[in-house]
Amino acid sequence: MKWKDWDRNLKVRLFGEGVINILFWMYFPFMAIYFADHFGKGTAGLLLILSQCAGVIANLFGGYCADRFGRKKMMVYSYIGTAFSFILFAAANSPWYESPVLSFIAFSLLGIWGSLYWPASHAMVADVVPEKDRNNVFAIFYMMINIAVVVGPILGGIFFFNYRFELLVIAFVTSVIFSIVLQIYVRETAPKFEQTKQEDGDKKWYSFVMEQMRNYRVIVTDKVFFIFIIAGILVAQTFMQMDLLLAVYMAEIVPVQTILSFNEWTLKASGEQAFSWVIAENGLLVALFTVLATKVSNKFNERNVFMMSALTYGVAIILFGSTVNIWGLFFAMFLFTAAELMAVGIQEGYVAKLAPENMRGQYYAAASLRFTIGRTLAPISIPLTIWIGFTNTFYVIGLLAFVSAGLYYVMGYLMEQQTKSSKGMKKKLV
Template sequence: MRIRDWDKNLKVRLFGEALMNITFWMFFPFLTIYFADEFGKDKAGLLLIFSQVFSVFANLMGGYSADRFGRKRMMVLSAFGQGVSFLVFAFASSPWLDSPVLGFVCFALVGIFSSFYWPASQAMVADVVDEKDRSHVFAIFYTSINIAVVVGPILGAIFYVHYRFQLLIAAGLICMLLALILGKWTRETAPQQSYVLSEKGKWYSFLLKQVKDYGIIFRDKTFLLFITAGILAAQTFMQLDLLIPVYTNDFVKNQQLFKWGEWSFHVHGEQAFGILLSENGFLVALFTVSVTKMMLKYKERNVFILSSLTYAAAIIMFGQTQWIWGLILAMAVFTLGELMTAGLQQSFVSKIAPEQMRGQYFAAASLRFTIGKTIAPISIPLTVWIGYDWTFIILALLAVLSSFLYWLMFALPEKSRDN
């Protein structure tokens, strides 16, 4: 399915979200280092865990709201909320005020509003795209994000240190611009009967209805295993923004990346991380669509299992080297694990979700990321308590356990059919 044949909603979003993502990735990768320096690794890890707890609840509420109040409305409100949070964050890092605490609160709020945005945006794709084309469309959006991951950190490595205030201002204004674009040029796509405002009744009736709806979802054993396996796998790929920048900052010291005659280029921790992150984004942007097409030829079960095992291999490779080229090789393997399921996971969710509950299914499915991101920062204080070697080993074992749960997830329906 070519982009020119897409629904207008998707074309508008592809442009607007790409602009926002590039600005966001100019500073986001460096925030873990910033908070670790300001609060210490122990406290920073625990604070990051605490901030993600709110995102878990916001994510579930976002899925419910997308089904009840509409995809467009939730996306506009979420983008505007992110914009306000970024502007306050800028004030907390301005020439007039330097408050890491206020900055952290704003960082947490950005995560909460993102959790409201995500289920609605994914449900909108499922609303307007036929099932046979969804993997391809999800892959295109994923590619767009990772183009931002390539461009953003490169620009961030140049501007972040000296222009953090200006970058945060730009991020806030662009989020507000996205809200205006979505409000003006997109239409509502939720099924008409699904986004009726809450019925008359007690003030807490909508909450009870939400709990009931999610209860139905979580009684699906296959879907529950999908979420659990995803949470375990997330403990490896979430380290891209958590453990890996801290690891490179601690161990990559003035290493020669390459030499040309008498001229050579050396890298330090933050530069090394920027290179690894850009490598990941570049490979994803280049190969997501082609790898997704390739993976469609194989059984979903085998793809999910192999992806988790590839993550396990990559995280072990990271822990066994401090050499910049060894880290670059580990990142290539890491990215392969990511690409295997880039388009398949969202398509898998949309395939099993009832039309009137798509927002909630996508919200429940994204618990893989929100709960995963809540737990993942524990790796930072773990490096203090048990050291880097054991931390990387534990992460690899969790990825292996994830592959077993994926196998079990597909085995259950097969057993049901046999019986």
């Protein structure tokens, strides 16, 4: 699909979300370190879990609202809420007042608004892009995110620790501008029926909640999709550790060491500096190779791609916990990124393939549980290091990735059985 054929909604969002994501990655990777410094590792892990719990509920609610009230409306409202959350965050880190507790509240609110935004965002892509082009379009959006992953942590290493207040004020202004741009230049794409349905206007609020739960119950009965979510939650425990376990591990365990040496010139790095570099390595590789990797992955069965990705994640996370050598960590991140590239371009298209048109928002919201629940559970790794040590914690997470690979195999088998059954029914009807 050529750029000139892209819908204007996508063009506007690609650039707007690119800027927003750079700002996001200027503070997000450092929050685990921030909370661990102010509250201790045990409390920090608990707080990070709590901050994600509300996001799980918000994600499901966001998918329902995206189908009922429209994609655009939810996206605009989400960024208005994001803007006010950044104001609160800035106030808690200003030259006149500092509050880690208020920072935690603002950080949690940002997660909630993000959970409300993404189901509508993904459903909009599925609305306007033909099925044959969806994987590539999703891959380009993901590539833009990872350009932000390259730039954001490098800038964040400077601004988050030295100019945090100014960074958060800029994030507020940018969020306001983006919400206005979405309102003016983006059109609604949700099915007309979902936008104009009026007969429910007199129902009580709880009737909408009950209807939402009924809709998601229908989704859960889709066995293939349900296993896809469970497997995704397990494998998410690996890549969610980039800004959690890996950040704390490299800050506490990886010593200052020489990376390069030439005559009298040497380049040394601390664990914190090396962490920024391996994050940048991941973002750079994903930014460069996402589209190419997606084209290759499209040639294979989704089940096999998901299985190989999960297995590679497991090997990579175990390698992380087995070395403190910076070059060894760079190699582990290379494998980690390879696992990411295998699956990232096809997973959103796979969800669109399973979802009925009138339930895309809810299917994408349910699919996002892989990340929201995964992100909720992932901070357990931080207090787990106190109980069983860093190395064993990495091994446990690697084992979860291997279990995920087995679930993907089961998912593929059930998908094949459903396809055969469907073809058999069609032959009988003929």
